[in-house]
Amino acid sequence: MAWANQDKTAIVGIGATDYYVRGKSWPRTINDMAGEAILKACADAGISIKDLDGFAYYSTAGAGYLDKFDTASLMETLGMPNVSFSATLTSGGGGCPGAIGLATAGLVNEDCKYAVTVMALQQLPQHRLGVVFGAGAPSPESSFLQPSGLVGPGHLMSMLTRRHMHLYGTTQDAFGEIVMATRANTHNRPKAVRQAPLTKEEYDHSVMLADPLRRLDFCLETDGAVAVITTTMDRAKDCRHKPAVVHACAHGGQREWGRAFAWMGMPDPHFASSGHKFTADRIWAQSGLAAKDMDVALIYDHFSPMVLMQLEDYGFCEKGEGNDYVLAGKIRYDAATQGGVNGGVPVNTHGGNLNEAYIIGMTHIVEGVEQVRGTAINQVKDAEFALVSGGPASLPVSSLILRSA
Amino acid sequence: MSEPIKYGPALLLPGEQIRISTNPDTEPFWEAAKEHRLTACQCASCGHFRMPPTPYCPECSSTEKNWPTLPGTATVFSYVVCNRNPKNGEPYIYVPVVVDIDGAPGARLNANVTGCNADDVHIGMKVTVEWTDIQDGWVLPNFRKV
Numbered sequence: 001m002a003w004a005n006q007d008k009t010a011i012v013g014i015g016a017t018d019y020y021v022r023g024k025s026w027p028r029t030i031n032d033m034a035g036e037a038i039l040k041a042c043a044d045a046g047i048s049i050k051d052l053d054g055f056a057y058y059s060t061a062g063a064g065y066l067d068k069f070d071t072a073s074l075m076e077t078l079g080m081p082n083v084s085f086s087a088t089l090t091s092g093g094g095g096c097p098g099a100i101g102l103a104t105a106g107l108v109n110e111d112c113k114y115a116v117t118v119m120a121l122q123q124l125p126q127h128r129l130g131v132v133f134g135a136g137a138p139s140p141e142s143s144f145l146q147p148s149g150l151v152g153p154g155h156l157m158s159m160l161t162r163r164h165m166h167l168y169g170t171t172q173d174a175f176g177e178i179v180m181a182t183r184a185n186t187h188n189r190p191k192a193v194r195q196a197p198l199t200k201e202e203y204d205h206s207v208m209l210a211d212p213l214r215r216l217d218f219c220l221e222t223d224g225a226v227a228v229i230t231t232t233m234d235r236a237k238d239c240r241h242k243p244a245v246v247h248a249c250a251h252g253g254q255r256e257w258g259r260a261f262a263w264m265g266m267p268d269p270h271f272a273s274s275g276h277k278f279t280a281d282r283i284w285a286q287s288g289l290a291a292k293d294m295d296v297a298l299i300y301d302h303f304s305p306m307v308l309m310q311l312e313d314y315g316f317c318e319k320g321e322g323n324d325y326v327l328a329g330k331i332r333y334d335a336a337t338q339g340g341v342n343g344g345v346p347v348n349t350h351g352g353n354l355n356e357a358y359i360i361g362m363t364h365i366v367e368g369v370e371q372v373r374g375t376a377i378n379q380v381k382d383a384e385f386a387l388v389s390g391g392p393a394s395l396p397v398s399s400l401i402l403r404s405a
Numbered sequence: 406m407s408e409p410i411k412y413g414p415a416l417l418l419p420g421e422q423i424r425i426s427t428n429p430d431t432e433p434f435w436e437a438a439k440e441h442r443l444t445a446c447q448c449a450s451c452g453h454f455r456m457p458p459t460p461y462c463p464e465c466s467s468t469e470k471n472w473p474t475l476p477g478t479a480t481v482f483s484y485v486v487c488n489r490n491p492k493n494g495e496p497y498i499y500v501p502v503v504v505d506i507d508g509a510p511g512a513r514l515n516a517n518v519t520g521c522n523a524d525d526v527h528i529g530m531k532v533t534v535e536w537t538d539i540q541d542g543w544v545l546p547n548f549r550k551v
Contacts, residue, residue, distance in 0.1 A: 143425035144457040147545050148501040148515040149418045151491040159503055163483040166528045208410060211486035255463070264503045265456065265513050271483070 003248055003286035007403065009104045010236040010243030013047070013229035014366045015040025019191055019357035022123040025223035030067050031077050033225035034120040038078060041227040046240035047114060049078050054112030056103035056230070057088035058095035058390075058398075059119065059360060067122065074118075085112035089251060089398070093300065093391035094275075096361030098251030098398025103230040113231060119362045120225035145262060154218050154303065156261035158210040161305040164272035165212060168320035172212055174327055175304040176203040178347075179216050179354055181332045182301065185378050186351035193220050194355045217304040219353035226362035228369065236405075243405045244369040247385070248289075250282035251398035259394045269319060274309040274392040279399050283387075284315070287401055291315040294345050294401075295383040296371050297331075298364035300391040301352040307331070310389055314399075316345060338381035349378040364388050365400070372404040412486055412523035415500040417547050422492045423539040431458045433472045438544045443534050445509035447471040454512040477534040479504035479548060482513065486523045500526050504548060520549035 015037045017025075025033060042049050055061075061069045071086040085106035089095035096119070103115035138146040150156055164170045179198060186192035198216070206214035236243035256266055257275035270277075284290055291297075291314050301307045308322035317325035325331075330344025340346050350356050350367035357363055368386035370376040376383075383404065390398040427435050434457075437444040446458035450467035460468060482503045490497035502518045518532055532548035539545045 137424050140426050140428040140431045145515050147423045150501045158485040159483045
């Protein structure tokens with residue numbers, strides 16, 4: 001059954017700062033960067049900051065779990081006259097595209113007219129996201145995880161990856177292909193942190209950080225801010241660009257995934273997965289579409305194996321066949337044809353978290369908007385549908401289908 | 406594919422650098438560990454096991470709990486080979502494992518495994534509990550290859 005809010009809202013404005021290697025954004029502040037992204041998104045939409053009256057966050061309005069956003073201080077900083085919607089999805093980066101569904105809720109409920117979703121991330125030496133689980137005395141809950149020395153997200157993700165390799169014969173070659181295939185999309189992107197092409201030999205010599213994962217399987221650590229503005233379709237028609245229509249959006253998940261790698265109690269086959277099966281099934285049911293109908297897929301890539309496991313959970317291939325799908329070149333973008341390779345759907349045409357920048361998923365939404373507008377640097381020809389997914393993590397995770405207007 | 410890495414012996418992380426905290430839901434597990442008794446939280450009403458211990462049985466909502474003495478053996482469900490001590494960044498080979506606990510179906514623990522080379526750890530490997538003294542007088546269950 002089609003989603004009641006299908007095609008009722010659209011993303012009309014996108015804005016971003018430069019992307020900085022971790023810590024290099026100083027002496028800028030979180031509010032400085034968030035403000036730049038929001039003002040640029042307003043300019044892109046063709047609206048005034050005075051028109052903006054809604055905030056739809058994710059990650060509990062936390063700036064990468066480190067600092068905090070605050071609607072009140074952003075209003076004060078930017079001179080917004082009033083706000084009539086301010087809400088957030090819980091947990092972390094899993095909720096990123098789901099925040100557009102939250103914005104849609106505020107808009108169709110007529111709470112607000114224009115809702116911004118923003119993330120700003122600044123990882124100063126005392127606030128490093130990659131070791132966030134290891135800082136301080138563990139809680140009673142994490143006292144069942146942290147003493148084992150699983151202190152970083154990469155350690156945790158490696159545990160799931162190892163199980164996937166065991167069950168399905170998945171190889172590290174596939175992880176290398178994910179990094180190389182998406183790296184191939186950044187050579188023409190001036191803002192991307194990593195632009196040089198990557199060879200298999202370089203990948204194989206990348207330092208092993210948490211066997212089976214190498215440094216290059218880990219996403220970038222970057223600073224910066226990204227904002228997107230969502231509004232109703234009637235208002236979207238008056239904005240500067242072709243609307244990126246919100247066709248389907250879901251967040252949540254099932255108990256078998258739960259706290260996921262903060263828990264490690266997931267039964268097979270959920271353990272060796274991305275935890276996205278529940279929301280994947282929901283957006284396909286909402287839209288009547290399937291993976292094969294997507295023209296481009298912007299898949300949250302904090303760790304390369306999680307791309308492979310999401311390809312399975314979203315049905316780009318069968319469960320356990322991600323290795324062969326990836327190694328057949330099917331996530332690659334072919335600039336000559338402006339399309340996929342070997343019958344596949346191009347993945348992360350912007351280079352993703354692994355190569356362009358890591359702003360906790362927001363860059364994937366921006367690329368989805370650019371693709372369905374027809375203005376992407378690595379444009380997929382006649383892109384009609386773009387899938388955007390949030391980070392595999394403790395629930396909720398989320399996903400979004402954008403449609404060209 | 407590059408050559409497999411040779412890691413050598415799998416070490417336990419030093420107990421003196423490990424802290425835990427407890428709450429009334431989890432404390433019986435850690436009190437049992439002080440007596441070198443491996444237990445898991447079991448619903449006293451329906452028999453379902455859950456770890457970490459939580460206030461309600463997720464199957465039947467009961468708050469009644471049993472803390473049975475388990476055999477102390479387990480099976481490796483998955484593992485990661487790590488090469489730096491997370492405390493100080495020094496080279497240190499340790500192998501975090503997720504284990505299925507024998508006698509407590511569905512319940513898992515996260516621990517380190519020792520008694521073999523890191524290269525020899527594999528999914529399905531049988532292990533037995535090895536008690537590690539940690540800070541504040543608590544005792545942590547780790548595991549040793551059988």
